[in-house]
Amino acid sequence: MRPPPNSSTFKREFVKKWLLALQLCNHNNNINKNDVVKRKDTIKLSAEIAMASVRNGATCWSRALMAKHSSSFHVTTKPHHMPPPPPPRHYKKRVRCKKIIKRSRRCCHNRSAAAAVVRRKTAVLRKLVPGGELMDDEASLIRETLDYVMSLRAQVDVMRRLARASDCVAMCNIV
Amino acid sequence: MEIDIKEKDKLELEKRNDDNSMNYQSAGSLTSDWHFASANIANSALSLVPSHDGQMNACRGDLVGAASSSSASMGEPFGPPVTWDHQTSSQNTGFCDISLGTGTLVGMTTGGPVSMRSSIDGALGMGWNPPSSVLRNSIFLPNAHGILPPSLSQFPADPAFIERAARFSCFNSGNISDMAHPFGMSEAMGHYSRGGGMMQGLQEPFVGSGLKLLSVGQAQKNMMHEGDCSGEASIASLYMDHVKPEDSPLKSERKSESLVRSQDEVKPGMGRSDNDSDEAEFCGSDQDDATMLEANAGKLSANGLNSKKRKRNGQDTEHSPGKGSQLSAEVNKDGSEVQHKGGKSPTSTTNKTSGKNGKHGSKASDPEKEEYIHVRARRGQATNSHSLAERVRREKISERMKFLQDLVPGCSKVTGKAVMLDEIINYVQSLQRQVEFLSMKLATVNPRMDFNLEGLLAKDILTSRAVPSASLPFSPDLPMSYPPLHPSQSGLVTAGFPAMENHSDILRRTIGSQLTSISREFKESAQLPGSWNDELHNVIQMYASSDPQDSQEITGPIEASNMKAEP
Numbered sequence A: 001m002r003p004p005p006n007s008s009t010f011k012r013e014f015v016k017k018w019l020l021a022l023q024l025c026n027h028n029n030n031i032n033k034n035d036v037v038k039r040k041d042t043i044k045l046s047a048e049i050a051m052a053s054v055r056n057g058a059t060c061w062s063r064a065l066m067a068k069h070s071s072s073f074h075v076t077t078k079p080h081h082m083p084p085p086p087p088p089r090h091y092k093k094r095v096r097c098k099k100i101i102k103r104s105r106r107c108c109h110n111r112s113a114a115a116a117v118v119r120r121k122t123a124v125l126r127k128l129v130p131g132g133e134l135m136d137d138e139a140s141l142i143r144e145t146l147d148y149v150m151s152l153r154a155q156v157d158v159m160r161r162l163a164r165a166s167d168c169v170a171m172c173n174i175v
Numbered sequence B: 001m002e003i004d005i006k007e008k009d010k011l012e013l014e015k016r017n018d019d020n021s022m023n024y025q026s027a028g029s030l031t032s033d034w035h036f037a038s039a040n041i042a043n044s045a046l047s048l049v050p051s052h053d054g055q056m057n058a059c060r061g062d063l064v065g066a067a068s069s070s071s072a073s074m075g076e077p078f079g080p081p082v083t084w085d086h087q088t089s090s091q092n093t094g095f096c097d098i099s100l101g102t103g104t105l106v107g108m109t110t111g112g113p114v115s116m117r118s119s120i121d122g123a124l125g126m127g128w129n130p131p132s133s134v135l136r137n138s139i140f141l142p143n144a145h146g147i148l149p150p151s152l153s154q155f156p157a158d159p160a161f162i163e164r165a166a167r168f169s170c171f172n173s174g175n176i177s178d179m180a181h182p183f184g185m186s187e188a189m190g191h192y193s194r195g196g197g198m199m200q201g202l203q204e205p206f207v208g209s210g211l212k213l214l215s216v217g218q219a220q221k222n223m224m225h226e227g228d229c230s231g232e233a234s235i236a237s238l239y240m241d242h243v244k245p246e247d248s249p250l251k252s253e254r255k256s257e258s259l260v261r262s263q264d265e266v267k268p269g270m271g272r273s274d275n276d277s278d279e280a281e282f283c284g285s286d287q288d289d290a291t292m293l294e295a296n297a298g299k300l301s302a303n304g305l306n307s308k309k310r311k312r313n314g315q316d317t318e319h320s321p322g323k324g325s326q327l328s329a330e331v332n333k334d335g336s337e338v339q340h341k342g343g344k345s346p347t348s349t350t351n352k353t354s355g356k357n358g359k360h361g362s363k364a365s366d367p368e369k370e371e372y373i374h375v376r377a378r379r380g381q382a383t384n385s386h387s388l389a390e391r392v393r394r395e396k397i398s399e400r401m402k403f404l405q406d407l408v409p410g411c412s413k414v415t416g417k418a419v420m421l422d423e424i425i426n427y428v429q430s431l432q433r434q435v436e437f438l439s440m441k442l443a444t445v446n447p448r449m450d451f452n453l454e455g456l457l458a459k460d461i462l463t464s465r466a467v468p469s470a471s472l473p474f475s476p477d478l479p480m481s482y483p484p485l486h487p488s489q490s491g492l493v494t495a496g497f498p499a500m501e502n503h504s505d506i507l508r509r510t511i512g513s514q515l516t517s518i519s520r521e522f523k524e525s526a527q528l529p530g531s532w533n534d535e536l537h538n539v540i541q542m543y544a545s546s547d548p549q550d551s552q553e554i555t556g557p558i559e560a561s562n563m564k565a566e567p
Helices: A007-028 A036-055 A060-070 A088-107 A113-128 A138-174 B002-019 B027-037 B041-053 B061-068 B089-108 B113-125 B130-146 B148-152 B159-171 B185-195 B208-222 B230-239 B254-272 B277-285 B298-307 B321-334 B358-363 B385-407 B417-444 B447-462 B477-481 B485-499 B504-522 B532-544 B556-565
Strands: none
Touching (some): A007 A036, A007 A138, A036 A060, A036 A138, A036 B417, A060 A138, A113 B417, A138 B385
16 A cells, blocks of 8 residues: 655645546536535535545545545546546455455454454444445554545645635635 | 745745746757756756657656646546556656646746746645656656746746755656766765755756756666656655655665665765755665555554564464465555565565565565565464464554554553544544535635635646736736625735645736636626636636736735735
8 A cells, every 4th residue: 555645745636636526526517506515515525536536546445435436426528537436346346255254253253342342443433434344354444544544634634724715715805 | 844844945936936037938048048047967957858858758758748738637637547557656647747737838828937836846746656756757858848948947046946856856766767867966866865855955056847857867867767657656755754765666676776876875965955854864764664665654654664573484384374375465465564674685675565466576676575474473372373363463453553543633642442443433533524514614605715715726736827926916807707806816815825835926926817817707707606617617727728918917915915914
């Protein structure tokens, strides 16, 4: 897995891709001028796509994110904008394998309740992290979480700055 | 902080930029300009660049063409990455595309030194991910050759430029095989490539991107001679904060030799870099992991590696072959956890093998790579193969948890796995909620503001339009189309600066040009509520449509407010 990028470089790339993703989303979907919720969703979706594409498939979560959004992301006019579709085959295969592994895991019981707690929490984490369900072992899950957390942080930072800037602009407007 | 450094650089650039006058000369005069501008290195470098233009076998030869189509190149980040053979280069490719596009635009238009610099800088500095440095180099070289020359002459001796060039050269430490040329800079490049980029010591007047390209070529010559993108990884990683200087693109047996070479070069050159303290230290400490390009979690993994208890390669009997291969596969995946560290040669690319099957490790430059992870049973522990594998797994997990501990705030004290997981879950949930909230907040922002902000971002990030340094007037058109917008423009300009890590100068110029073009486009179509995509589209098209006659002047008050607003 690639090392997570430097946060500032990640942010820059993220912003760039976010812009393009926003454009694409707005082209593909209807322009939602008045529906705030839809706009928020568009923003969020494009931001997620951008964040995932910055990692460019190097991590499982980014691939899972792209897979999740590829359905809602119809490329019409600019096919070259389309992020590379993550390997869906791999995805499905992992899911299938996971079922088998789950079945086998159920057989071996953990001896302590603490382990059960850990497993429960791991399951929760799996649901949180995109693509977490695909990872069978904890080590990779934690690795993915690491990367995902860093990307999320950068994304949040960028969005926060943007929001702050817009606030400043609005205030200046009022003044 | 790397951010601060970059800001500083940009500020420096901005200052320099103001003093420069824009006179673009023909490409033919490039060498002469360079001679004028540079001390010693630039000249020779410049002359070489054109010759190597054709050799730029960058996988992105088409990219150059695409770049000229501006908007098309903008859109590439998503697309081309996939097509790249180097999986890691995709990110950079996109990056290159953007930079290329912008660079093209800048070069073609009245892009001032600032714009060129910012575009190049953006391209260079945007955290090149490890694999794409080569691509960038190749892209830049042809691009610069064809397009930059006019603007290159503008770049005066500029420490910031030099720094960027140095950084650039660092990145390219080794991949543009054909960029060989007897650059005096080669050594310096080597140094820089090792030291990780912030070559403020490099005071030679590099002429903007051209220099960078040359330096890149130099670096390339020094290091790997492979034309693959592996160098990019090293370069990108060098550029990054926690980059490992040793992350040179050593994919094959050359790794060791290049590494050694680069390391030797770097050591003497270490002292030259001002900001290189981090990287230098890092380099020094991680000599063994020089080739850990794909090291997981960057520095984190390196730390983990060093601190991780070494699993010595012992007997195979403890592991069943299946387990061993599985473990080795795991190890390969992780890279950092490869157990080859024990006394292995520094070139053993623990990370390089990530993704490679352990069985194929022999083909890599890692002859010592073993297929199995050998774990020595500690005293008093069960030697059952299952428990050993379990132990390996547990250790890996605990190591990663340590990383997460550093990442997640408030997790410093070593706690149990359950508590740690709890914290991590909470943190991830809170981050996701924050994203949700912020996106809602952004959605409620006035679309006009939105547009400006996006344009601001786009302007700043993608390029800074070539605008004469002196001037960016808010066109009188603005009030017509956006009556309430005009004051907000200045507000945006002023407010945007603190919010964004941008250079006021660039923003000023970009916003000015952007606003004028926007107003021009929106004048008739009173798309005040205008959707983002239209506005964004316009912004993008502004880049695409080079607008030479877009010379505006910054109004006095705006300048003043900008000055005030600057953080």
